Amino acid sequence: MRTRRQKVIFGAVIAILTLIFVAWLALGRGEPSVASKDVGFSVQDSTLTEVDFQVVKDPAATAQCAVKALGSSFAIVGWDVVTIGPNGTNSGIDQGRTTAQRASVRTESLAVSGIVDSCWIVPAP
Known part of the structure; x- marks a missing residue:
C-alpha cells in the first residue's frame, strides 16, 4: 500500500508529464507542417502531363512537392x-x-495519371 506522500508525488509527476505533452501538441511538435491534395491532372501528350493540386502551409514558409506522372x-x-x-x-x-x-511534368511515355507524391517544408537559410 502506498503512503499519502507517494500518491501526491506520483500525481504531481503525472500532471507534469501531461502538461508537457499538451504543450508539445499545441506548439506543433516543433516542425511546421504542409499538406497537399490532388485536384486533377491533364495528359497533354506522351511528353507532358499537368497536375493540379492544393498546398496547405504557413503563408511565410517555402515548401517543395514531388509530383509524378x-x-x-x-x-x-x-x-x-x-x-x-x-x-x-x-x-x-x-x-x-x-x-x-x-505542375507541368515532362514524361518519357504516355501518362494515365498525375499525383503529388509528398510535400515538405524547406528550412530557412
Whole structure:
C-alpha cells in the first residue's frame, strides 16, 4: 500500500508529464507542417502531363512537392519537384494558407495519371 506522500508525488509527476505533452501538441511538435491534395491532372501528350493540386502551409514558409506522372502499369513515367514559395495572406484561401498549384511534368511515355507524391517544408537559410 502506498503512503499519502507517494500518491501526491506520483500525481504531481503525472500532471507534469501531461502538461508537457499538451504543450508539445499545441506548439506543433516543433516542425511546421504542409499538406497537399490532388485536384486533377491533364495528359497533354506522351511528353507532358499537368497536375493540379492544393498546398496547405504557413503563408511565410517555402515548401517543395514531388509530383509524378504514372503510366498504365503504374510505373513512374515523369517526375518533378515543385517549389512553392512564400505567399501573401491575400493569396489563395484561408488567409493564404491554401493555394492552388499546377505542375507541368515532362514524361518519357504516355501518362494515365498525375499525383503529388509528398510535400515538405524547406528550412530557412
